[in-house]
Amino acid sequence: NGRFDIKIISFNRTKDSEDMRMYTQPVLYPNKKEMCCDQNDSDFVVATYWTTAYYVSEMIKNNLKTIPLYFIQDYESWFYPESDKKTGFKILNTYDLIKNKIVYSEWLKQKISRHSNNVIKITPGINLDIFYPRGIKSKRVKRILGMARPSTPRRGFDNMIKALKIIKEEHPYLEIAFFGPDDLKKYKIPFKYKNYGLLKEDALTKLYSSSDIFVEASLFHGLGLTGMEAMACGTACVLTDSGGPSEYAINNENAILVQPGDTQQMVNAISFLIKDDLARERLRQNGLETMNRYPIRNTAVEFEKILWSFI
Incomplete structure (x- = not known):
């Protein structure tokens, strides 16, 4: 809506942005250090995966102006074998690195809340301007x-x-x-x-x-x-x-x-x-x-309200 200037940042890109369904080209940095040092003018930085929570933590270490958020999209400690306790600990540790965490589902909120406070659930949504019936079913085989x-x-x-x-x-x-x-x-x-x-x-x-x-x-x-x-x-x-x-x-x-x-x-x-x-x-x-009750615009409005509540 023009009230926020939003950019996606990364380094060492391994996937094409179109494959990742990005609607804007990411800003790419040659290394993690330059990426972390270049965010001092940002009002918010949002981690979107457990490894990026450590980057966000680094970005705000000497920057009291920028507000960190953690958008947790899955229960990522279950991505790894139970025997990999080292990675599991690193993931659980991220929940305390960033105070305010955002999730899409009540199930995930309950999972994360076992380990940390300040978990906010927002309503999920999809782009109904793209995902809608195209009217192309026919009487062919199912x-x-x-x-x-x-x-x-x-x-x-x-x-x-x-x-x-x-x-x-x-x-x-x-x-x-x-x-x-x-x-x-x-x-x-x-x-x-x-x-x-x-x-x-x-x-x-x-x-x-x-x-x-x-x-x-x-x-x-x-x-x-x-x-x-x-x-x-x-x-x-x-x-x-x-x-x-x-x-x-x-x-x-x-x-x-x-x-x-x-x-x-x-x-x-x-x-x-x-x-x-x-x-x-x-x-x-x-x-x-x-x-029809889950347009992505409603999700964006909820997320925007959360951002304004921290300013």
Whole structure:
């Protein structure tokens, strides 16, 4: 809205900003030291991952003017094996480095609040100017769409493949499609599928809109953005009851929620929606109505109010 001059800062870029869905080019520094020393004129600096919390802490060490915030997007200590206690300690330590922490879901707020105070939950949102039904479903064979990221174990790829293998055997004419950043050719997937890879938002929206069922199998989630996107595009969703999705997904009302790692529950849910067109349409319509309550503009307004409250 013009009241804030916002910039994204980083160093040693490893991913293209378009792949990361950034709406502005990041300001890139040659090293961490220069990045940290160049923020003295900022009113706020926001950490967005546990490693960046240490950078933000460094930025404000001798700078009383700049206000630090910590936008925590997932329960990151669970990203690592339980045996990696050193990394786990470093992550937990970040919750006390920065006083004010912001999260998107009640589940994540409760997780972080076990370790630290001053956790603020804001309402999540998506860009409904981009994610909306494109009206391109047809009376072709039904398509099941999944987000595939086997390189990240917490995304539940193995369990999703087990479930879809059973589904494909029971319904051989189904089309199964995936999207995501990983090359699936190196994985043994025991059925025919199409991988659309990493998609820009317009192409992803069209893929959601042309699919009948979206499946997400994560073991845990700070929010579950792909579920929100699929709902907003008019796709019936089978999601895991994995924490964050409960912020917007209600079982048997706007999605079917299954227990993380429970292959049979996932099979039952997908099979039910394949066979019952009325139930699938009901979830689709209810999902659309739900997502109309989550425009990203409302999230931005909430976040702006938080910023002003600290000035």
